[in-house]
Amino acid sequence: MITGSQNTDYARGLEGVVAAETRIGFVDGINGRLVYRGYNIEELAESSTFEEVSYLLLYGKLPTKSEFTNFTSKLNADNQINDQLFKILQECTKSSHPMSALRTAVSYLGAMDKNSNKFDLAAQEAMGLKLMGKFPSIVAAINRAQQGKPIIRSTEPNYTARFLEESFGKKPTEFETKVFRTALILHADHGMNASTFASMVTISTLSDMYSAVTSAIASLKGPLHGGANEQALDMLERIGTPKNADKVIAEMLEKKEKIMGFGHRVYKVYDPRAKILKGYAKKLAEDKGHTELFETAEEVEKVMINKLGTKGIFPNVDFYSGIVYKSLGFDPTLFTPIFALSRISGWFARSFEYLHDNRLFRPRSMYKGEVGPLKYIPIADRR
Ligand code: SDX
Numbered sequence: 172m173i174t175g176s177q178n179t180d181y182a183r184g185l186e187g188v189v190a191a192e193t194r195i196g197f198v199d200g201i202n203g204r205l206v207y208r209g210y211n212i213e214e215l216a217e218s219s220t221f222e223e224v225s226y227l228l229l230y231g232k233l234p235t236k237s238e239f240t241n242f243t244s245k246l247n248a249d250n251q252i253n254d255q256l257f258k259i260l261q262e263c264t265k266s267s268h269p270m271s272a273l274r275t276a277v278s279y280l281g282a283m284d285k286n287s288n289k290f291d292l293a294a295q296e297a298m299g300l301k302l303m304g305k306f307p308s309i310v311a312a313i314n315r316a317q318q319g320k321p322i323i324r325s326t327e328p329n330y331t332a333r334f335l336e337e338s339f340g341k342k343p344t345e346f347e348t349k350v351f352r353t354a355l356i357l358h359a360d361h362g363m364n365a366s367t368f369a370s371m372v373t374i375s376t377l378s379d380m381y382s383a384v385t386s387a388i389a390s391l392k393g394p395l396h397g398g399a400n401e402q403a404l405d406m407l408e409r410i411g412t413p414k415n416a417d418k419v420i421a422e423m424l425e426k427k428e429k430i431m432g433f434g435h436r437v438y439k440v441y442d443p444r445a446k447i448l449k450g451y452a453k454k455l456a457e458d459k460g461h462t463e464l465f466e467t468a469e470e471v472e473k474v475m476i477n478k479l480g481t482k483g484i485f486p487n488v489d490f491y492s493g494i495v496y497k498s499l500g501f502d503p504t505l506f507t508p509i510f511a512l513s514r515i516s517g518w519f520a521r522s523f524e525y526l527h528d529n530r531l532f533r534p535r536s537m538y539k540g541e542v543g544p545l546k547y548i549p550i551a552d553r554r
Contacts, residue, residue: 181537186436190363190532191371195228195520198362200437205444207360208232216447221330221355222246225303225516228360229523246304247328256280257312257322264317269508270392272316274385276309277302281381290377295526298380299519310512311337314505331355334512339500347499350451354495357444358488358510360517362437366391367514367521372532374522387518388511394431397489397514400506403432404493406471412463413470420474432490433475439483448491455498465494 182188197206205212208227215224219233226234226242234242256279263272280302281287286294311334312322323340327333331352335343343351361367370387374380391397410419423430435442456465472486496506 184436185534190368191525192528193521193524194231195524196360196362196517198437200435200439203438203440203443205361212357212443213447216353216356219356221352221359221513221516224356224359225520228516228520229299243328245300246330248304249301250304250308250333251324252276252280252305252308252312252322254322256309257316260309260313260316264313268392269313269317269504270388270398270511272313273309273508273511274388274392276313277381277388278385280305281379281385284381287379287381290379292523292526295374295380295523299523302381302384303515303519306512306515307331307334308337310334310505310508313508314338314501317502317504335499350455350495351499353447353451354492354509355513357447358492358513360514360520361488365393365396367517370518370522371525374526375529375532377529380519380522383522384515384518387514391507391511391514395429397507397510399431399487399489400493400496400510401503403490404497404503404506406431407464407467407493410467410471413466416467416470417474420471420478424478430471430475432493433479433486434484435487438485438487441485442487444488445486445491448488448495449486452491452494452498455495459498461494461498464497468494 195208197204199206207215207224208231210227215227219227222243223233223239226239230238256276259279260272260276263275281298284298284301286298289295307330308324315322315338323337325333325336327336329348332343332348335347335351363371366387369390370383373386374383394402410416420430452468453465456462468491472490476485492510493503493506496509497503501509
């Protein structure tokens with residue numbers, strides 16, 4: 172931190188700044204541990220469901236059977252999108268990235284919900300549940316629209332299975348559902364990451380949950396955040412084979428390019444989520460015949476750890492997720508919307524938690540410009 176002329180502490184990119192208190196999740200960047208409400212991520216990924224984890228994040232405890240039924244029936248009460256929104260998504264996906272379509276969809280739903288002008292906690296909770304319940308259908312519809320295919324409306328109540336069924340028009344296998352559910356659990360929440368922070372900044376103005384999620388999606392889109400998963404796969408496909416990894420990575424680093432899917436603001440060790448995803452990426456790659464892609468990724472990992480491990484740069488969550496999603500049949504442009512399909516629960520939980528003791532986010536910048544006062548010169552007299 173540098174102390175500036177206005178006697179304010181300055182941390183570039185707010186690095187290391189603690190901006191809120193939370194009971195939701197803990198990212199232990201030194202020991203490579205991720206905890207949701209006291210539970211290790213490995214335990215939840217193995218044993219839980221996405222809905223259960225979302226309940227845990229939102230309400231602070233694992234649900235009883237009846238709490239779970241009540242929660243999922245709220246999520247499913249109005250879980251489809253209408254034809255009008257599907258038409259908009261068809262238009263958007265002709266010209267722009269699916270993340271732009273997703274941002275537009277959430278904004279549209281907010282504009283259509285007359286409760287989005289209510290600011291009380293109950294209204295914010297109802298908006299969040301309604302929006303989250305629609306998310307599988309929104310992201311699946313974007314997938315369909317992008318491929319020029321008709322929308323599929325499934326009555327499947329399970330979040331994961333509904334999304335896969337509405338994306339591909341067939342029931343997923345048990346293993347596909349397990350892998351995808353695990354990926355959703357792993358991505359559900361992660362401290363004050365950029366998109367979560369964006370959602371919290373928006374909600375702190377007492378705006379509505381749709382607006383908070385729209386802000387979050389806009390932030391997740393960038394390649395330094397959620398967009399890295401798509402770029403990481405693109406890089407692996409360009410590298411093509413394990414024997415090219417060393418040369419290509421060396422050239423990229425020489426040009427000061429960032430290697431997508433590596434490094435993290437908080438983790439200075441291996442991201443625990445990446446460890447789990449790596450296992451599934453390997454298994455799926457073998458099942459689907461992408462072994463060379465997986466082996467290339469492993470070689471890139473080896474090269475990167477050799478070169479930059481001492482700087483605390485290791486694979487992050489975005490490195491192996493692309494291989495998992497590709498193996499499940501998704502186009503790379505869907506990878507970041509899939510991240511959002513999961514992170515909606517973290518955005519919602521953290522924004523909702525923050526509202527319980529709200530304080531407007533309003534940091535300052537350190538002014539480095541001319542302090543003047545300069546004399547105003549009319550345009551005609553300026554040289
Ligand atoms: C996510 O915050 C979260 O929790 C996010 C997330 C979540 O779940 O919400 O975990 C999801 O966004 C994961 C991150 C996805 N992004 C990428 O994979 C993009 C590539 N990675 C980076 O650009 C970078 O590592 C960041 C942006 C993720 C974090 O970087 P910082 O903390 O801003 O670090 P930095 O850019 O200042 O780098 C520090 C040093 C630099 O070298 P020096 O100038 O000190 O010599 O590390 C180097 C960087 O050049 N470095 C890398 C690198 N990441 C850092 N060098 C090459 N490739 C990289 N990926």
